[in-house]
Amino acid sequence: MADDPDHDGIDDPKEYRWETGYERTWESIKEDEDGMIDAAIAELIQKAKRKRQHDKTAQNRLGMMRHVFLIVDCTENMNTSDLKPSRLFCTVKLLEMFIQEFFDQNPISQMGIIALKGKRAEKLTELTGTSKKHIQVVQELTKLNPSGEPSLQNGLDMALKALKVLPTHASREILVIMGSLTTCDPVDINATVESLKTEGIRTSIISLSAEIRICRYITSETNGNFGAVLDDSHFKDQLMAHIDPPQAAQTQENSLIKMGFPHPRAEEGKGPILSMCMCHIDNKDDPSKLSSAGFHCPQCLSKYCELPVECLSCGLTLVSAPHLARSYHHLFPVKQFREVLFNGQSDKCYACQKVFTAEADKHVYFCEMCEQFYCCDCDLFVHDTMHTCVGCNTLPGVQKRIALKVSGGQGGFGI
Amino acid sequence: MTSKSGSILLMKPSNIDCKDLQSYLKTRPPELLEKIYHYPTICLAVYRELPEISRQFVIRILFVEQPVPQAVVASWGSQIFAKEQAIATSCLTELNVWRVAAIPGGLPAWELSSTFSKNLKIALLGGGRPWSMSTFMDGPKPKEVSFLDTYAMSRWRCVLHYMVGAGSNSKIRENEGISPDAVRILLHANLMRRDERDGTPSITRQGFQFLLLNSQAQVWHFMLQYLDTCEERGLNLPECLSMLFQLSFSTLGKDYSSEGMSSGMLTFLQHLREFGLVYQRKRKEGRFYPTRLSLNITNKNAIVPSVGNDDDKVEENGYIVVETNFRVYAYTDSNLQVALLGLFTELLYRFPNLIVGVLTRDSVRQALKGGITAEQIVSYLQQYAHPNMINTESAVKTRSSLPPTVVDQIKLWENERNRFVYTEGVVYNQFLSQADFITLRDYALSINVLVWQSERNRTMVVTKNGHDDVKKFWKRYSKNGG
């Protein structure tokens, strides 16, 4: 994958698959005594899972606040059925998943979508922080009949125009999904690339067909990633790699952002006040209803149905504390467990209580902080899903020890 | 004008009637219910079979020692689900779990049957006497679960084999015979029928339908039939039921004692042993082991956990693969399973561990003619679907492991046979004028009772229920000299 240092940069010697060494994949599969290969395959899968995990390293400076424009190619080449059932359908399906996951993991980020239709770029959604509208728009793409040629430049220009005006404390990104091998541009695209570079907008491109020089060039100029997909699962991996926040760019300015934390306004003894919400005030299909539920902006007291949102009247960003907390795990990842050969160190997995057996568990995983042993599944669960080590949080004293070890200036976290 | 009432005998094919515990108990007299609620096991079993909302209601008033106003109980449920709540309430009444009581102030109230609540509490919290088969024994002697499974299935298959084989090639299976008692139950249950000429039993259409059920349902149906006849054998019905549920709530692989059982119960135990519901090494041995067949006897979805197996990996018994091209592959060497598949598939090849067949219109129609319904064929294929079929992505999503095309086609083949819809009705014909006919027809149409009409023949058919109205209208109409 593109995170891999070996694959970054244009003049990397092992850039193409056919230039890399001959992989004798069959040799790594060994039969066991019964002539079965299940165990060997399971081990390979396990290794692959762990490798992915290892690629994530602790970074303390991330661009947590992201403004991303998604540019989707909707031209003739998206009809090709090398991805099943067609490139466009496959893209839409994966994007639905991507958008959901993106807002799940990047709660205070915003996204907008641009479609490339027959040499023109069309902005489908403005930058907003809720997934609902994006998903709806993306689903409607399937009704389209893709035709013509795309213009990469028009798309990038449109995104650039929208991102340029945004404050620089946010990480500004563009992600292009390109089906076509060509682009039909009005003027020299290098000018656009140059301004992307000066603005510090990270541009990443996923190509569904093959590697294209100009795409590779744009991404390397702007610090983005380039990827050409092999099949749908590879496509998914490539896409999902963009979910984790990128490292904060050097040019990015850091600042404090003023935010509001709305809370239910109920006075003692009185019922909550009835009011109308601001988010549906212009909406004619679904007009705003008079109700007591909702969140009030602490600055101007306008009401909104859901968070996070930017206050329409005073411009304050409104969030709830758990929204922020959702992304803390990017900043404080769980330390990797050490893989050790199993020789009866512990009779069961500390987390899930699975009893270790010599046949099923060749390796067990050891957390150096709490000094407990875990099974492979829990290792993955802890690092991929929960982001919390079970032992470190159930044994008293371990937290204090960790705090001492990493007290290199970090303050405490919590309320 | 004349009208003729058509008394067409509506031939409904008599299908196998599988009752669950609830409908079985609902048909019993209340005195019997009161009597069986003296057994904590039965209370437990009855409780589990109640609808979800009823269970919540029972739990809420279980520890309330006085009647609870009906209005209060009604307020517990959400209004949106009022219908479901009504079902739950009536179910509790019908099963005699609670009854109407009056509280001071004249409000109607619900009160749990004191026997039921007392014994349910015993089952839940303890107290009372131990269950009859749990007498203390020196030293536990657990048995291998796999051993018990093989034993149980081989015994049960004997019964099934007997049903399939008895008619045609009974000579071969002489040694696999079952006791005359079991045969009597099969005959009583209408699963088999004695031949009019030579008196040998042969399988009925209900019998075939019975074979297509899963073994859990088979055992339950069979035991219900057994219980029907148990009074004749001089056994006490409540005692038998309680014994059956004790087995149903026991732990697989654990030994239980028959010490202190009445002679009736010992006989019952021997019968259960014959069908494979319990394993006993020798007739006289005081130790016996319940098998998988007797566990969770009323619940066809239950998975049966076993001793020492924490992870509940239930061994898969699915062996059938159905493809979208209507081919059926069955990984089996059992003659019984082959025979069952042969009921509705055309068998193509047979290998030592695999048979290949194809579902064709003819083969399915053959089965439908034999009284098997499409639903039963589908559920049989579904229930024995190979694990690989269940694991496919589409199967997980739709909860059905069969290709939808095949399911639809089987149902269409069944519908082909149901092109006639029988409606009881009355024919009106020989009208004197077209105007008379049209007036009467329009009237029938307006009150929604017209089944069929033909203007040319001046003939119409109205439903039986509508006959009175139409007749009255006609009398009024003709009196007015229309």
Added chain:
Amino acid sequence: MESNEADISLLVVILDTNPSQKIIRKNAHAMTQCIDAVVAFGNTHLMQKSQNKLAVIACHHSVTEFLYPTAGKLEVRQVDGQYEIFTLVEKTVKHRLAELINSAPRIVQPCESLLAGSISMALAYIARVNRNKSVGMRLSSRILIVTGSNECASQYMTYMNVFFTAQKQGVTIDVCALDKSLSLLQQGTDITGGQYLKLPQLDGVLQYLLWVFLPDHQTRDKLVLPPASKVDYRAACFCHRELIDIGYVCSVCLSIFCKITPICGTCQTVFKNSAPIREKKKRTIK
């Protein structure tokens, strides 16, 4: 999702057995009362359907351990009319708890209960049961926390991580607060769609448990349960740990401050402008 008879419902009860809880220090019988109630409640859950499953975790001051199920099997015979499996649950829980209390180091000073960690252990267990279920089965799981402790701010991050994990895995978290009201755990119930109940008094605890927490997720829609109160989602600033309405968030690490500072106390980032950037563009309402 429609509920299906074949669904397995797994209930994990986390019982806070930390002796520094106020209700236990005040009244030694409170502990016994709670354990009895939790066992009876667990057994009632098992009574609902034969495929229901139960696990009980004790969160003690020194360690978190599974009380039921355990790896070693206890051989039980019926002593009275109680259903064998219920007896097994009761015996195992009490036996294991006695072991746990006897082996635990003496408590020197009151300490917090590490409930967030216990939830993470419960989630790991649920994930394992989910992996091992047989094909075609569906598992719906929930966690019930019974505690009289105070919640501790130092576990905030762990709490949030486990709540979001639970939400993602479709696990409902229910909380029964015996003593103090717990705002953090209440947030957890709100995030995962569970029930939060603060007991008015300890007497009749079983009845409360049965009323509010016994119905599973689908059944709860059909019953009238206590309405959820509004949850306070305000953030607390990192500098003074006070709840704030309007705060300043570091764009790099999302730390929250109540006042403008030149350097982020968490990630040491130096902020460029001393004045905070206000979103400049102001949209007008059409």
